[in-house]
Each structure stands twice: as structure tokens, then as C-alpha cells.
Amino acid sequence: MLRALSRVVDAKANRNGLRPYHIDALRFFAEHEATQRTTAGFAKAHHLSPGRASTLISQLVEQGYLRMDSNGPEDAWMSVTAQGERALQVDPLIALAAAMADLPESRREAFQAGLQDLCKRVGEAR
Incomplete structure (x- = not known):
């Protein structure tokens, strides 16, 4: 079941030509101060x-989803562009x-509890 859900989510993410990790990066830059x-904060x-984070960010800048803003050489940050905002939509x-919100409350709570348990178990298996 998790594979099926993962395939559906990945297929939706790829509609705009972005991989799930690109969407995740855009979400990070849209939600943080x-x-x-x-790059260091994202990494x-x-x-x-830092190298992998820099490569991912560079890809998003080249594709027009992110841009670099700054107040000088020592004070720079990334911002999501209008194209990036559309991708997040x-x-x-x-x-x-x-x-999930459409599920009856009892099923939603059971699903959330199950996901929390799975995350804990997978995290402990590392």
C-alpha cells in the first residue's frame, strides 16, 4: 500500500517536471525565515x-524556481520565485x-497514529 501511495504522490510531483525532492526543497525555502x-540551513x-544541497539548489535556480537575494556579500538567502510558487500549488x-482531512475522524486518527509508529520504528532501525 505504501508503494502505491508513493507512486501516486511521485506522479503528481512530476506533473510540473520536478522530482519530489525538488518540491521538498521549494517547500523548505517557502516556509522558512x-x-x-x-544552502547550509537547507543541508x-x-x-x-553541503555539496548535494548546493547542487539541488543550483538546479532550482537554473530552472527559475529559486533566486538568490542579498543585502551584501555576507548576507544572502534564497527566495522562491513566482514560478516556484506555482509549482508549490x-x-x-x-x-x-x-x-486525509476528508477521512472520518476515527480513521484519520488511526492513520496518523500508525504513521507515527512507523516513523518511530523505521527511525530506530537505523
Whole structure:
């Protein structure tokens, strides 16, 4: 079942030509304060090497989803462009959250509890 759900979410994410990890990066830069919207902040939050984070951010800048803003050489951050905002409007997690909200409360609570348990178990297995 998780694979089926994962395939549906991935397919929705790919509608705009972005992979799920691109959408996740855009979501990070859209939701955080300017002081956190740096390569280092993104890398730390997502447990990525600085090089991998930089590559991912560069891809999004080249494709027009992110831009660099600054108040000088020592004070720079990333911002989501209008194109990036449009991409986030079709974020597959929005559809998933809406579908969960439509579930009866008892099923939604059971599903959330099950996901929390799975996350804990998978995290402990590391």
C-alpha cells in the first residue's frame, strides 16, 4: 500500500517536471525565515552534504524556481520565485492532506497514529 501511495504522490510531483525532492526543497525555502533559507540551513535541515544541497539548489535556480537575494556579500538567502510558487500549488502533499482531512475522524486518527509508529520504528532501525 505504501508503494502505491508513493507512486501516486511521485506522479503528481512530476506533473510540473520536478522530482519530489525538488518540491521538498521549494517547500523548505517557502516556509522558512530568510536567515534559514541558505544552502547550509537547507543541508542541515534535510541531512544533506553541503555539496548535494548546493547542487539541488543550483538546479532550482537554473530552472527559475529559486533566486538568490542579498543585502551584501555576507548576507544572502534564497527566495522562491513566482514560478516556484506555482509549482508549490500542485504540491502532491496538499492533495494528500486534503484527502486525509476528508477521512472520518476515527480513521484519520488511526492513520496518523500508525504513521507515527512507523516513523518511530523505521527511525530506530537505523
